[in-house]
Amino acid sequence: MSRRGKKPKGRAISGWIILDKPKGLGSTDAVSKIKWLYFAQKAGHAGTLDPLASGMLPIALGDATKTVPFVMDGEKTYRFTVQWGAETTTDDTEGPVVRASEARPSRAAIEALIPAYSGEISQVPPQFSAIKIAGERAYDLAREGEVVEIAARTVLVHRLEIMEMRESATVFEVDCGKGTYVRSIARDMGRDLGCFGHVTELRRLAVGAFEEDDMVTLDELEAAAEEGRETLEPEALEAGARPRVVDFAPLDEYLIEAEAALSDLYEVALTDEQAGRVLAGNPVLLRGRDAPAFCEEAYATGHGRLIALGAVEEGSFRPKRVFGGRG
Incomplete structure (x- = not known):
């Protein structure tokens, strides 16, 4: 049989899993994990989330992958913590400190600056980002020691709000459009305030039509998979056999219909x-x-x-x- 005539491997299911991605897990690895759990023929995600970030990673299965662009173009909400007093090469905790200051901003100073970071703003993405420069990812060039010239771009910030003031850090929430880098907001605000800053915590709370209540954890999905696994005889287990998921109903309870991405x-x-x-x-x-x-x-x-x-x-x-x- 020709390759074209082969039956696709996996289940022909369609829908969204709105994963609460844990810190340390890459977006591609998360998609592979969900595809494997659901034994799905096809899977993809709507917007990369850095390994150091946590929160919403919408993952489309089957025909729902055709609706991915509508989610990626949607508004996003992030909660993030800016540590004042240091700027790093990566604008987060991964890179070394390149600028430091003993100064710390007051709440009043930050609030006075917020209007400059609302509406349409010009922003230079971080050196360590997925932006392509002459066909190469900026983070690959940066890791090789190259100084990357990234052009400024116009992005849209709908809301930037202080959620908590700490001794030397501030917790913000932001509603923003496609292509906005939270790390750049932290870096640029730190420079404007004269104290420098970088992101220490980043969590995505919403993407497009999907909200925080839609999220499900890997632990919850793995527990649902366990509910549907077959029961093997002790002899089979001793021989190294692994129970397969034979009832996907508990997992499928977490699927959101494909058209949920198209609410606009x-x-x-x-x-x-x-x-x-x-x-x-x-x-x-x-x-x-x-x-x-x-x-x-x-x-x-x-x-x-x-x-x-x-x-x-x-x-x-x-x-x-x-x-x-x-x-």
Whole structure:
């Protein structure tokens, strides 16, 4: 049998797992772990989270991977701690200190500075970041000792708020748009305040439509997997056999439907007949007084699930990516 004709390995499941990633675990390793636990055919994540950071890592399984861009483009919320008095090469605790100061900012000084870090701001990403420079990741070049010139970029900060003042550190929360680096905020505020600063704790609390209550820990998922494992005879266990997960129902309880990522898009509810046409890649005419004539991005549901991503043009829904059909 040709490779093209091979049946995909794993379960054809679709949905989101909103993982509460622990510190020390890389995003790629987290995706591999979830894919293995769920025995999923396909998996991907919506936005890298540094190994030193914890919190929300949305992981898409199966057809939900087609909705990843809509989550990555969404607003994000972080809680982070800035240690004042030192700037590091990495703008966090991994790198050595390159600038230091005995000065410590007052709450009033920080609050007076916050408006300069709200709205559209210009920001230079950290030297140790995933930004590509001439095809190479900035962090790879930085690790080789190269001084990387990274251009400033405009990012959007919706809210920056002090949550707690400590003796020589401040805890903030920020709501920000795509491409915003919290480490750069800490570095730049430290310079503006004349005391320098770097991030010591970073936790992501929300991404796009997903909120803190949606998160699930690895411990909870592993416990659910244990519930569904087969029972082996002692002889098999002594021989080194490993129990397989044979009942995925406890794990699947944590899956969030794929369309949850599309809450900002217009929904087209299809009849069974229309759903069949869309699954075959065909457009369908929308009827009803409230149906839009044009909509650049929309999604269609039918048969009790997400059917397709597409657009409304001249009063018809035109599928661009089909879920579970030929597209």
